Amino acid sequence: MHKCFGYVRVSSKDQNVERQLVAMEHLKIPEKNLYVEKISGKDFDRPEYKRLLRNIRRDDVLYVKSIDRLGRNYEDIIEQWRYITKEIGADIVVIDMPLLDTRKGKDLVGTLIADIVLQLLSFVAQSERESIRQRQAEGIAVAKARGVHFGRESLKIPKTFENVYWEWKRQEISAREASRRLNVDFKTFKKWCSQKEEM
DSSP: OOOEEEEEEESSTTSOOHHHHHHHHHTTOOGGGEEEEESOOSSSOOHHHHHHHHHOOTTOEEEESSHHHHOSOHHHHHHHHHIIIIIIOOEEEETTOTTOBTTSOOSHHHHHHHHHHHHHHHHHHHHHHHHHHHHHHHHHHHHHHTTOOOSSOOOOOOTTHHHHHHHHHTTSSOHHHHHHHHTSOHHHHHHHHHHHHHO
């Protein structure tokens, strides 16, 4: 008797898995056969996914809500798809894409159609991610050109720095003591010293 499994993934801890879990609940997938993780899909080095592969057997069925929940990298998705369907001999059903259901059309034509659709969707998903990265890079470049600064703002050097710096320079106090007096960490004090000495 085959078993049904569900794989649910979001990219970060603050994202919600509820929508995917509801879809799995409608399919009556037992809770013990649900593999849920909040981790990037950039590769398949994921604890829950690896656990799923250890438990899935020939003729079992793996459900995923959409192809990008399985992974983000075009070649890796196809490699994993082939591993699960050909080497393990299990089926995969992509809920949001009925054409990607390996239980149907096990003949040559059915397999060919599923393979074409899978490759097309994986390619589109990866192209969209690359396009998003490109737009982000362009946006950052434009913002920098306008003088927008990213990251934390640098601490302003206090007026008391000058006196503390010369005390440290004359070896009257240590760098740690100088940092404590200025209420900054050691690295910040050393950075300020370097900036002063470059002037």
